[in-house]
Amino acid sequence: MAAPTVESTGSETTRTQTITIAKGLNMAMRAAMERDPRVMVMGEDIGRLGGVFRVTDGLQKDFGEHRVLDTPLAESGIVGTAIGLAMRGYRPVCEIQFDGFIFPGFDQIVSQLSKMHYRSQGRVKVPVVIRVPFGGGIGAVEHHSESPESLFAHVAGLKVVSCSNPVDAYWMLQQAIDSDDPVLFFEPKRRYWEKAELDPTTPPLSLGSSAVMRPGTTATLATYGPMVKTCLDAANAAEEDGHELEVVDLRSLSPLDLEPVADSVRRTGRLVVVSESPAESSITSEVATRIQQECFYSLEAPVLRVNGFDTPYPPSRLEEGYLPDLDRVLDAVDRSLTY
Amino acid sequence: MSPEHWTRPSRADAHGHADTAPAATSATPTREQVIAGLRATSEGGADLVQLLTPEGQRVTHPDFDIDVSAEQLRGMYRDMVLIRRADREGNALQRQGQLGIWVPLLGQEAAQIGAGRALRPQDMAFPSYREHGVAWCRGVDPTELLGIFRGTDHGSWDPHETGLGLYTIVIGNQCLNATGYAMGQKFDGKVGNSDGDASENEATMVFFGDGATSQGDVHEGMVWASVYDAPVVFFCQNNQWAISEPTERQSRVPLYERARGYGFPGIRVDGNDVLASMAVSQWALDEARHGNGPLLIEAFTYRMDAHTTSDDATRYRMDDELQAWKLKDPVERLRVHLLREELADQDFLDEVEREADELATRFRQFCFDMPEPPPERIFSAVYAEESPVVAAQRDDYLQYLSGFADAGHDTEGSVR
Structure with a gap:
């Protein structure tokens, strides 16, 4: 079995090219499967169809039905059997078709997947990746637009990450597959077709790091997933008013890497945390609490949050109002600046 | 009464009264259900595979016999x-x-x-x-x-x-x-x-x-x-x-x-x-x-x-x-x-x-x-790759414990 080194991938991944997030994820799974015969992909409609978002397109054709499994329609079954396969030495990458469908698998994730390593004191490793397209903005029916990441970040034993761009999609998914810990991998579904240049020779950040996406001095925006683009757009707009907003992509939601956020806040004195998910007891709550602890004397204003509302996800004709957008982000920045 | 009858809802009249005896619920089996072998069949029913009777007598079975020394x-x-x-x-x-x-x-x-x-x-x-x-x-x-x-x-x-x-x-x-x-x-x-x-x-x-x-x-x-x-x-x-x-x-x-x-x-x-x-x-x-x-x-x-x-x-x-x-x-x-x-x-x-x-x-x-597990055990092997969050909580807690007057006291066997 080849050692899982990220350099030894096929020719497709050695030249600079323009890719989408969906393509980056596909390339990541392809590279991981080429490197390690124990990597397998499983989920509903991911084989012949290539997934409802086509993220797994072509994988079953190239790697066969025993490595790319079209599973029965049962999320507890997907996670529960992935655990057994991982105990047997496989590295399953599961796709949950939509965020709102993960809950039948919640029991296996919380009761077994997250606790197996601890229960066995490291004798049993369960390197399972669970890919979850999440978030709204696609005009979908109920259960297709949710942001449940905070529920998983609350569970000890799970790593929770979210990519915001094609380059991270490509690297972070490979790193998640290489991880010996279970990883919940949240993919910003409305950004699947965003494009970026991937230069595979540039070494990636580690999976657990946050990243400064845009430097600034006026205020700090900390965010992740689909809201990174929203915050970058907001920072561009704020530039016209002479404000330089620093944007930090958290990338890893559990564990959080808040040092870059704290560094930033010590310079700007102001923090706005942005996420689509409901606000109460969420990732944004955690960031606000910890930055307040770390940077108490640097803060010029209370940490503010821009979230989805603490309601169920609304009917899609209302989602534009529910989802944080450029204006709501800038409104929070203004409130912070005028505090 | 056929087994199918048990799963078929009984017809009700205009007043909501069943026109026959109410169907048995699964929690209260009828005599027929019991006889048909659901539970109180203390013998397990006709399909029960048995090679040794409760009296310790060896019997044979056409499909599942076995040679044991x-x-x-x-x-x-x-x-x-x-x-x-x-x-x-x-x-x-x-x-x-x-x-x-x-x-x-x-x-x-x-x-x-x-x-x-x-x-x-x-x-x-x-x-x-x-x-x-x-x-x-x-x-x-x-x-x-x-x-x-x-x-x-x-x-x-x-x-x-x-x-x-x-x-x-x-x-x-x-x-x-x-x-x-x-x-x-x-x-x-x-x-x-x-x-x-x-x-x-x-x-x-x-x-x-x-x-x-x-x-x-x-x-x-x-x-x-x-x-x-x-x-x-x-x-x-x-x-x-x-x-x-x-x-x-x-x-x-x-x-x-x-x-x-x-x-x-x-x-x-x-x-x-x-x-x-x-x-x-x-x-x-x-x-x-x-x-x-x-x-x-x-x-x-x-x-x-x-x-x-x-x-x-x-x-x-x-x-x-x-x-x-x-x-x-x-x-x-x-x-x-x-x-x-x-x-x-x-x-x-x-x-x-x-x-x-x-x-x-x-x-x-x-x-x-059996020794008492040490407090460090709370934090061990949560992840394959150590979590900075858990490591920091462990260090804080051990530091907190070391502040007590009886810190380091051997509590082994204290449960006895």
Whole structure:
């Protein structure tokens, strides 16, 4: 079995090219499967169809039905059997078709997947990746637009990450597959077709790091997933008013890497945390609490949050109002600046 | 009255009154249902596979007969006596305050030893939390179970070394984990080999109870196992009670018949007959190893003690039921058989008793001597790759503890 080194991938991944997030994820799974015969992909409609978002397109054709499994329609079954396969030495990458469908698998994730390593004191490793397209903005029916990441970040034993761009999609998914810990991998579904240049020779950040996406001095925006683009757009707009907003992509939601956020806040004195998910007891709550602890004397204003509302996800004709957008982000920045 | 009638709603008149006698609910079986073999059939019904009668008489079965030597029989008797003794000591240690809880095995020894002795070293077993007899057969010493119930660990044995998964407390979860593991065995090419490789074929056996059959995970496990032809044997110990709820609260049909709906065989075996339990398990595991899995075995048995030491079974079941099942005691049945057929003498029985006494002493002493886990243990092995969050919390907590006046005081054995 080849050692899982990220350099030894096929020719497709050695030249600079323009890719989408969906393509980056596909390339990541392809590279991981080429490197390690124990990597397998499983989920509903991911084989012949290539997934409802086509993220797994072509994988079953190239790697066969025993490595790319079209599973029965049962999320507890997907996670529960992935655990057994991982105990047997496989590295399953599961796709949950939509965020709102993960809950039948919640029991296996919380009761077994997250606790197996601890229960066995490291004798049993369960390197399972669970890919979850999440978030709204696609005009979908109920259960297709949710942001449940905070529920998983609350569970000890799970790593929770979210990519915001094609380059991270490509690297972070490979790193998640290489991880010996279970990883919940949240993919910003409305950004699947965003494009970026991937230069595979540039070494990636580690999976657990946050990243400064845009430097600034006026205020700090900390965010992740689909809201990174929203915050970058907001920072561009704020530039016209002479404000330089620093944007930090958290990338890893559990564990959080808040040092870059704290560094930033010590310079700007102001923090706005942005996420689509409901606000109460969420990732944004955690960031606000910890930055307040770390940077108490640097803060010029209370940490503010821009979230989805603490309601169920609304009917899609209302989602534009529910989802944080450029204006709501800038409104929070203004409130912070005028505090 | 046909069985179909029970599942057909009765017509109601304009006032909402049924025009016939109300249909029986599954919780209150009619006489016909009982006669048809759901539960109170203390004999388990006509399909029950039995090789040893409650009176210890060897009988034959057209499909599941088995050749066992006198030595094997004596070995299984020894297994059952020893694990029963450890089980009784576990109960006693809880009553004496040494264990937080104990989960009694009493009455299910034959089902578990029969199944456990049918497993081969390369097979994998996934237990629930009452599988002390299976653990015994996998070479997990009874003392290794104590940590779970004393609260010093969540499972001390190595599943990869022993071929026994850790005890699983959430009901039914392990059925999916076992099915996934069995799929892996198949993907690894360890199923259905003939000739020289046949001895390397593998199977997985998963243990669960009658209550678990209502869980979605058991259903999903059976669906997955069947569509992937996984080499898994579902071993359901129907001990008649899911804490306080009888089997008819879980099912309208005998549990083994459910297998037909998934497209694989289901067998009901006398779970108090160690010989039949082993014969049926051997057959099922062989089928699975040869690629004819999955299969379901319903071991028809009885939980002779409470659900756990925290339970009071007198609140929900009649003592005469227990008395009736005592007449079918799995250990006594084999003892009578061994003596009647002169396959063992009194010296052998005495020797097993002496061994049981030794085990009991060792078991108790091990429990008394168990060290208290250090506070660092709270934080250990949460992740394969250490979490900075957990590491920081550990360091803070240890720092906090070191601030107390008696910091560093040896608390070992303080529970005594």
